[in-house]
Amino acid sequence: MTSFSRLVVASGLSNLADGVFRVALPLVALGITRDPGAFAAVTLVNRLPWLLFALVAGALADRLDRRRTMTIVNVARAALIGGLAVLVAAEHEGLWALYLVGFALGVGETLFDTAAQSILPNIVTDKGQLAKANGRLYAVELTANQFVGPPLGGLVVAVSAALALGGSAVAFLLAALVLTTLVGSFRPERAGPRTRIHSDIAEGLRYLFGHRVLRTLALCVGVSNLAFTAFEAVLALYVVKPGPMGLSEAGYGLLLTAFATGSLLATPLVDRIQRRLGTTLALLLAMLLFPLGALVPAITAAWVPIALTFALTGFVNVVWNVLTVSLRQRIVPDHLLGRVNSGYRLLAWGTMPLGAALGGVLGEQIGLRGVFWAATLLSLVCLPLLLSGVSDAAIRAAEEESEGRAALT
Numbered sequence: 001m002t003s004f005s006r007l008v009v010a011s012g013l014s015n016l017a018d019g020v021f022r023v024a025l026p027l028v029a030l031g032i033t034r035d036p037g038a039f040a041a042v043t044l045v046n047r048l049p050w051l052l053f054a055l056v057a058g059a060l061a062d063r064l065d066r067r068r069t070m071t072i073v074n075v076a077r078a079a080l081i082g083g084l085a086v087l088v089a090a091e092h093e094g095l096w097a098l099y100l101v102g103f104a105l106g107v108g109e110t111l112f113d114t115a116a117q118s119i120l121p122n123i124v125t126d127k128g129q130l131a132k133a134n135g136r137l138y139a140v141e142l143t144a145n146q147f148v149g150p151p152l153g154g155l156v157v158a159v160s161a162a163l164a165l166g167g168s169a170v171a172f173l174l175a176a177l178v179l180t181t182l183v184g185s186f187r188p189e190r191a192g193p194r195t196r197i198h199s200d201i202a203e204g205l206r207y208l209f210g211h212r213v214l215r216t217l218a219l220c221v222g223v224s225n226l227a228f229t230a231f232e233a234v235l236a237l238y239v240v241k242p243g244p245m246g247l248s249e250a251g252y253g254l255l256l257t258a259f260a261t262g263s264l265l266a267t268p269l270v271d272r273i274q275r276r277l278g279t280t281l282a283l284l285l286a287m288l289l290f291p292l293g294a295l296v297p298a299i300t301a302a303w304v305p306i307a308l309t310f311a312l313t314g315f316v317n318v319v320w321n322v323l324t325v326s327l328r329q330r331i332v333p334d335h336l337l338g339r340v341n342s343g344y345r346l347l348a349w350g351t352m353p354l355g356a357a358l359g360g361v362l363g364e365q366i367g368l369r370g371v372f373w374a375a376t377l378l379s380l381v382c383l384p385l386l387l388s389g390v391s392d393a394a395i396r397a398a399e400e401e402s403e404g405r406a407a408l409t
Helices: 003-030 036-052 054-061 066-089 095-123 127-159 161-179 197-209 212-239 249-266 270-277 279-289 292-299 303-331 334-349 352-366 368-379 382-389 392-408
Strands: none
Touching: 003 036, 003 066, 003 095, 003 127, 003 161, 003 212, 003 249, 036 054, 036 095, 036 212, 036 334, 036 352, 054 066, 054 095, 054 197, 054 334, 066 095, 066 161, 095 127, 095 303, 095 334, 127 161, 127 249, 127 270, 127 303, 197 212, 197 334, 212 249, 212 279, 212 292, 212 303, 212 334, 212 352, 212 368, 212 382, 212 392, 249 303, 270 279, 270 303, 279 303, 279 382, 279 392, 292 303, 292 368, 303 334, 303 392, 352 368
């Protein structure tokens, strides 16, 4: 088995665990409270570490062995979720436990995801193959995280929430074991004198903020994630009975697989879409269609149009992610990649706790459909942002600059 295959297996197991947990956590919270503010806070604390720790995670990804970081984080995830499973089995769960575990897992996610996005160029050394490799990796991740994990989590939670959480912990532990079999060193090569972590962070931020294309893409995702997290934070209240859609816990998990269906359809097509439309037009279309995921539930509670729209949202989300992640991996020097990824994530994901708080506040003030309308309108702000800073010419110039820098070294 190649190193890439092992990475795919480990990523699949990690995402399966995360997909089960992503459904189990809000369903456990529903058994404790239906207050929109308190419920949305579960999502808020889980996303807050992206605002607080993303930059540190990036600096560590450029200092430490990336494989080792991913392995240790998965072991810690298994321990945390296993502990929560014990509390749920003993019927001692409370919001405090969900907040604490959610926050700790969010910290782990910043470390794991930043290292994971930075490790692929160490395994796939041909930069021309990065988009294809990312597409294959996304296919496995999305299958596990959104297609298998959510319905499996919903079905198992209907039997036992503790069992669902325990299964998630086991999958994280198995992923850690697979990661230990990756051969080689995945610590970035560093030249020059020893530096302090704050100067490392500053160097990554200077590169990101000085790069117009990457800066613009990060800001676009930040606005989009702010809107989507406001929507996501109260979605279970809308879907699960006695909410307007009136679905069961298992139905909620199945509905989320619509995202995965669209995502899976997109993964083999991203290369073709990029060649046919060009990167800029493909990104513009993705950003134009993405707000429909919040708009349709604002109009109707019928599950068929909502599921179809979720599938479309999943499709364009994969197109956007594969194109933008591959672009960062092609143009950013390896010794800076972790820090640039974390700075990008700070702009892109640091807005998510704010979105969760916004969803909770608006849900209490104007109702759940009001949250969906607000998320739709906010998402549309991304279009002028994207038009202002991204073009095929600017992308080609960035790639040529990176190739010239590599030739010099």
